[in-house]
Amino acid sequence: GENVEQHPSTLSVQEGDSAVIKCTYSDSASNYFPWYKQELGKGPQLIIDIRSNVGEKKDQRIAVTLNKTAKHFSLHITETQPEDSAVYFCAASKGGSYIPTFGRGTSLIVHP
Amino acid sequence: NAGVTQTPKFQVLKTGQSMTLQCAQDMNHEYMSWYRQDPGMGLRLIHYSVGAGITDQGEVPNGYNVSRSTTEDFPLRLLSAAPSQTSVYFCASSYDDEQFFGPGTRLTVL
Numbered sequence: 001g002e003n004v005e006q007h008p009s010t011l012s013v014q015e016g017d018s019a020v021i022k023c024t025y026s027d028s029a030s031n032y033f034p035w036y037k038q039e040l041g042k043g044p045q046l047i048i049d050i051r052s053n054v055g056e057k058k059d060q061r062i063a064v065t066l067n068k069t070a071k072h073f074s075l076h077i078t079e080t081q082p083e084d085s086a087v088y089f090c091a092a093s094k095g096g097s098y099i100p101t102f103g104r105g106t107s108l109i110v111h112p
Numbered sequence: 113n114a115g116v117t118q119t120p121k122f123q124v125l126k127t128g129q130s131m132t133l134q135c136a137q138d139m140n141h142e143y144m145s146w147y148r149q150d151p152g153m154g155l156r157l158i159h160y161s162v163g164a165g166i167t168d169q170g171e172v173p174n175g176y177n178v179s180r181s182t183t184e185d186f187p188l189r190l191l192s193a194a195p196s197q198t199s200v201y202f203c204a205s206s207y208d209d210e211q212f213f214g215p216g217t218r219l220t221v222l
């Protein structure tokens with residue numbers, strides 16, 4: 001089955017800095033890579049995703065890059081703000097299976 | 113739309129007790145799933161369903177049962193609770209690969 005590794009487990013940055021979270025996956029058949037944000041006391045929520053036919057996708061201050069050859073993908077957050085503080089999960093799946101495998105999560109702390 | 117709802121929000125059980133965690137969605141999604149979240153372990157899949165009447169096991173199914181009699185509801189049953197089942201449980205429904213999570217149930221087994 002699929003195995004997703006996520007690093008780092010904790011990331012502390014100053015407000016305004018950039019943050020990068022990296023994930024690797026094992027199944028070359030995976031073609032859908034979402035990122036979820038989980039705020040304290042809430043369920044995870046999709047913030048951005050990328051499919052294997054695209055190398056990079058941006059949405060305002062967040063971007064995701066994908067390297068299918070190396071089987072890794074990353075989340076980039078620029079100009080971080082305190083409200084970006086949360087746990088972020090990467091995931092991988094075969095599109096259409098609807099059942100992703102999640103990484104272990106990264107706790108992002110943005111200091112004002 | 114209420115989205116995905118879960119009840120209860122908090123629950124304390126004694127070892128050996130049984131209970132059902134409720135999950136409902138009003139988005140008419142065919143796919144639903146249950147995850148448990150433990151510190152440092154991420155989200156691990158317990159059971160999932162691809163439609164009414166169809167369920168299958170995920171990564172950590174032992175100690176849990178599910179059924180799916182309607183599209184809307186997907187309850188998770190603990191037949192004999194154990195301290196190892198202390199966790200936060202999330203229900204999710206899926207559409208077009210996106211998972212929509214409920215607010216979670218925090219379960220403590222003493």
